[in-house]
Amino acid sequence: GAVVSQHPSWVICKSGTSVKIECRSLDFQATTMFWYRQFPKQSLMLMATSNEGSKATYEQGVEKDKFLINHASLTLSTLTVTSAHPEDSSFYICSAWDRPSSGANVLTFGAGSRLTVL
């Protein structure tokens, strides 16, 4: 099946620094990737839709200058949390569409990246 790889799986940084999280589709091309944020014991909240070769589409309430998304190739999207603060600490998960031969759109998730901002 499709595999989405996310790196790093966890990161600790100081307040005010920037952190980059990578999301790769390993065995398929993904023109569209999605970034989610998940707080402890809560559901997944869509932050933005990352489109290869164009600007990301952000959900309402998500600061585009705080969460920079770049989708430079068909297999790589990056999320940069700029000037991170403790309230940005969360579990960030990316996902991508895979369209297997069945024709059904399957959303495959990465393993997530745990960000802790001190």
Added chain:
Amino acid sequence: QQQVKQSPQSLIVQKGGISIINCAYENTAFDYFPWYQQFPGKGPALLIAIRPDVSEKKEGRFTISFNKSAKQFSLHIMDSQPGDSATYFCAASHSYKYIFGTGTRLKVLA
């Protein structure tokens, strides 16, 4: 109208029992209903999914029941095992966008 309501919030089941998780939606444009399983510290993994043209889909111990007129669907886990202990999310999709339920934390007692 974009919400997906999921219940219960948490569920404790004895080993070998049946776990049942329910979801309800409002938007009739949704055309794909997946269930995801998430273990602590991991990303969600697709468990089983259904389209509204069928009323039931079974894969191993996992069954989705779908009631289009009531706009409800449910996940049944037969012969629940301790390894099934995880958080389960239902979702509803139209086009590319997924709306997730709030999640159900399942604990299966050995």
